[in-house]
Amino acid sequence: MEGVDYLRDERKKSEFDVEAMKVAWAGSREAFQVSDRMAKLVANDPVFEKFSKPTLGRKEMFKNTLRKAAYAWKLINDLHLTEEEAKWLRHYIDEPNYTDLQWEMFVPALEGQGSEEQKRKWLPLAQTMQIIGTYAQTELAHGSNVQGLETTATFDHETDQFVIHSPTLTSSKWWPGGMAKVATHAIVYARLIIDGHFYGVHGFIVQLRSLEDHSTLPGITVGDIGMKFGHGAYNTMDNGVLRFDRVRIPRNQMLMRVSQVTKEGKYVQSDVPRQLAYGTMVSVRQTIVSDASKALSRAVCIATRYSAIRRQFGSHDGGPETQVIDYKTQQSRLFPLLASAFAFRFVSEWLKSLQTDVKQRLEAKDFSTLPEAHACTAGLKSLTTAATADGIEECRKLCGGHGYLISSGLPELYAYYVPACTYEGENVVMMLQVARFLVKTVSEMSYKQPVGTADYLGRMAPLMHNNCDVQTAEDWLNPSAIVKAFETRAVRMIVDCSQRIAKFENQEEGFAELSTDLVEASLAHCQLIVVSTFIQRLKQEIPGKGVKQSLEVLCYVYALYLLHKHQGDFLATGYLTSKQASLANDQLKTLYSKVRPNAIALVDSFNHTDHYLSSVLGRYDGNVYPKLYEAARKDPLNDSDIADGINQYVQPILKQKLHLAKL
Numbered sequence: 191m192e193g194v195d196y197l198r199d200e201r202k203k204s205e206f207d208v209e210a211m212k213v214a215w216a217g218s219r220e221a222f223q224v225s226d227r228m229a230k231l232v233a234n235d236p237v238f239e240k241f242s243k244p245t246l247g248r249k250e251m252f253k254n255t256l257r258k259a260a261y262a263w264k265l266i267n268d269l270h271l272t273e274e275e276a277k278w279l280r281h282y283i284d285e286p287n288y289t290d291l292q293w294e295m296f297v298p299a300l301e302g303q304g305s306e307e308q309k310r311k312w313l314p315l316a317q318t319m320q321i322i323g324t325y326a327q328t329e330l331a332h333g334s335n336v337q338g339l340e341t342t343a344t345f346d347h348e349t350d351q352f353v354i355h356s357p358t359l360t361s362s363k364w365w366p367g368g369m370a371k372v373a374t375h376a377i378v379y380a381r382l383i384i385d386g387h388f389y390g391v392h393g394f395i396v397q398l399r400s401l402e403d404h405s406t407l408p409g410i411t412v413g414d415i416g417m418k419f420g421h422g423a424y425n426t427m428d429n430g431v432l433r434f435d436r437v438r439i440p441r442n443q444m445l446m447r448v449s450q451v452t453k454e455g456k457y458v459q460s461d462v463p464r465q466l467a468y469g470t471m472v473s474v475r476q477t478i479v480s481d482a483s484k485a486l487s488r489a490v491c492i493a494t495r496y497s498a499i500r501r502q503f504g505s506h507d508g509g510p511e512t513q514v515i516d517y518k519t520q521q522s523r524l525f526p527l528l529a530s531a532f533a534f535r536f537v538s539e540w541l542k543s544l545q546t547d548v549k550q551r552l553e554a555k556d557f558s559t560l561p562e563a564h565a566c567t568a569g570l571k572s573l574t575t576a577a578t579a580d581g582i583e584e585c586r587k588l589c590g591g592h593g594y595l596i597s598s599g600l601p602e603l604y605a606y607y608v609p610a611c612t613y614e615g616e617n618v619v620m621m622l623q624v625a626r627f628l629v630k631t632v633s634e635m636s637y638k639q640p641v642g643t644a645d646y647l648g649r650m651a652p653l654m655h656n657n658c659d660v661q662t663a664e665d666w667l668n669p670s671a672i673v674k675a676f677e678t679r680a681v682r683m684i685v686d687c688s689q690r691i692a693k694f695e696n697q698e699e700g701f702a703e704l705s706t707d708l709v710e711a712s713l714a715h716c717q718l719i720v721v722s723t724f725i726q727r728l729k730q731e732i733p734g735k736g737v738k739q740s741l742e743v744l745c746y747v748y749a750l751y752l753l754h755k756h757q758g759d760f761l762a763t764g765y766l767t768s769k770q771a772s773l774a775n776d777q778l779k780t781l782y783s784k785v786r787p788n789a790i791a792l793v794d795s796f797n798h799t800d801h802y803l804s805s806v807l808g809r810y811d812g813n814v815y816p817k818l819y820e821a822a823r824k825d826p827l828n829d830s831d832i833a834d835g836i837n838q839y840v841q842p843i844l845k846q847k848l849h850l851a852k853l
């Protein structure tokens with residue numbers, strides 16, 4: 191039997207309706223259809239071919255990406271694609287490039303932070319790509335601490351302009367995507383100075399390059415920051431360095447929704463919180479959570495298909511060896527990641543709806559849910575990206591030696607994905623933001639009832655004193671037992687930290703001293719959100735034979751895997767006995783055996799094309815070995831029998847007639 195037959199047999203074992211699961215994964219039939227149509231459009235167009243990328247040099251790779259982006263823009267216009275379709279098209283092209291910054295950051299920054307007048311002027315230009323923008327916030331010496339940025343924007347009364355300046359080397363903008371070679375404009379974050387007074391960091395629209403010949407404008411020095419981790423991955427993007435030498439822009443190019451500077455040089459803070467200036471980061475963090483489920487599902491799809499094809503040991507009487515997916519150790523590493531992909535998918539949907547709600551409230555000048563939205567996006571961004579980056583690497587290991595080949599698709603995926611732990615808010619820094627929110631919520635509870643994702647803190651009294659009543663492994667198959675365990679763990683960890691901070695005379699000092707515990711407490715809170723969201727999703731109608739049942743199994747796998755992994759927390763907070771923790775682990779093993787027959791069908795439900803996976807190991811048809819061989823033969827080193835350099839550097843060594851004694 192060949193891999194092709196193995197996967198065919200695996201698909202026959204499925205206990206649920208795969209087509210219906212595809213819809214559940216996508217969120218709706220319409221969402222599925224749009225994503226499916228765009229995936230096929232990209233997969234079937236030779237312009238979007240990706241297999242040659244690993245052999246290209248940086249310049250060729252960059253140019254090739256520009257070519258694809260231009261062609262994609264043509265398709266978007268020629269085919270009159272909707273915004274949603276265009277988003278999926280870019281996603282499936284699968285190469286980071288300047289358009290990510292244009293659509294994910296530049297346009298949202300204009301939308302979220304521009305005044306109505308500014309939006310009327312700049313949005314049509316950006317939306318039709320007459321200008322190409324980037325988001326220039328981070329500097330050489332300042333990233334996480336936005337208030338610490340050094341670039342200055344000084345108001346000049348006489349000319350009614352701002353003077354944008356980089357006073358030091360360390361104030362150079364450093365990292366913005368698309369900035370080195372493509373962007374014509376940037377939203378530059380700089381410290382506003384009026385008459386010698388500092389008014390905090392604000393965004394300014396600054397033109398970098400001529401719209402005539404693309405040359406850099408006077409006063410602007412811009413370039414690429416150099417190659418990044420991994421070969422292809424992020425090196426298709428021109429992350430840039432940028433310095434300003436007293437560049438002048440009109441006053442009306444400061445983003446003026448949150449605060450304004452008048453012609454007279456008066457700083458006016460409108461009635462919206464200053465944190466709205468951070469709004470672009472909040473909206474992108476939500477996109478990043480959604481991206482996590484895509485990247486993890488991609489790695490899991492590859493590792494699961496390959497695990498069903500790969501066989502090692504266990505052959506009896508000359509029969510086939512055991513499929514590695516049947517080893518319990520393989521299952522215990524793989525299936526939690528499969529479950530996590532679904533969990534992240536559902537929590538990202540929920541986060542999107544939370545964002546929509548917050549946006550509507552902001553329109554109505556209701557800012558009450560902003561802190562919670564910030565904590566959720568920051569925390570879930572941190573949780574999902576960390577788990578996904580680790581998960582991709584685990585999937586690589588699950589594929590043994592072949593996982594290390596570029597043709598497995600996993601090394602490039604990892605290299606592309608891992609900076610997600612850093613960009614848009616470094617993960618630990620983000621978890622500390624969650625901690626601030628939680629500690630503050632606890633401290634305000636005497637007069638303010640916690641709501642939303644923090645509402646369980648309002649049930650602190652019972653949660654502090656309850657004990658788990660699970661007696662058998664089956665008792666763990668109960669959503670309320672699970673939620674109660676996660677709530678209790680989180681509440682006890684948060685309260686413990688809050689009480690210890692309260693003992694410090696200086697609360698900030700206490701916060702800093704306890705920061706490692708606070709990060710763990712924040713993680714517990716965020717895991718509770720993911721677990722509860724999964725459970726809530728299962729309360730909704732989910733059509734299709736066996737779909738809901740399969741998702742229930744995955745939901746329990748996700749929750750009990752976390753419970754097992756963090757059992758130290760659950761035991762230390764005194765909610766569980768070691769016997770109950772051990773019962774959870776027993777149940778987890780039983781659940782793995784329920785996932786096993788459905789594993790291939792579950793990864794098929796992601797509906798990933800072979801083009802998107804770009805993995806010989808993860809091919810839909812399972813024809814792994816012949817295609818691995820074929821991919822290897824295509825390596826440039828195999829172009830000729832005698833490689834360049836052999837005659838020059840190897841032959842002389844082979845031909846020298848040295849006697850051993852002379853060595």
Ligand SMILES: CCCCC/C=C\C/C=C\C/C=C\C/C=C\C/C=C\C=C\C(=O)SCCNC(=O)CCNC(=O)[C@H](O)C(C)(C)COP(=O)(O)OP(=O)(O)OC[C@H]1O[C@@H](n2cnc3c(N)ncnc32)[C@H](O)[C@@H]1OP(=O)(O)O
Nearest residue numbers: 284285286294327334335336337465468564606613614615
């Ligand atoms: C191979 C395939 C590839 C395919 C690729 C295809 C497609 C990709 C598609 C999609 C992916 C999407 C996008 C990503 C893509 C690529 C990455 C590209 C770009 C990356 C860009 C960037 O990284 S931009 C730079 C990001 N920088 C940061 O995130 C900086 C982080 N720092 C901060 O946010 C802040 O400095 C801070 C929050 C850490 C601290 O701020 P500060 O003002 O000092 O605040 P305080 O701590 O004093 O808090 C004050 C109060 O404000 C509250 N608060 C803070 N932030 C917010 C907020 N955002 N909203 C609301 N409230 C906030 C805080 O809680 C405090 O409140 P209290 O006073 O009540 O305590």
Ligand SMILES: Cc1cc2nc3c(=O)[nH]c(=O)nc-3n(C[C@H](O)[C@H](O)[C@H](O)COP(=O)(O)OP(=O)(O)OC[C@H]3O[C@@H](n4cnc5c(N)ncnc54)[C@H](O)[C@@H]3O)c2cc1C
Nearest residue numbers: 325326327328333334365366367609612613614615616618
């Ligand atoms: C691929 C990529 C693309 C990017 N694109 C852009 C872009 O388009 N535009 C843009 O403006 N920026 C961009 N960035 C920059 C990115 O946003 C920053 O790198 C990120 O915000 C982290 O900041 P930093 O580099 O200053 O890290 P640092 O904050 O210096 O982190 C270094 C270490 O210090 C720790 N640390 C920092 N502060 C604290 C604290 N208060 N408490 C405890 N520990 C702390 C961190 O946990 C980390 O371990 C990009 C970065 C990458 C990698």
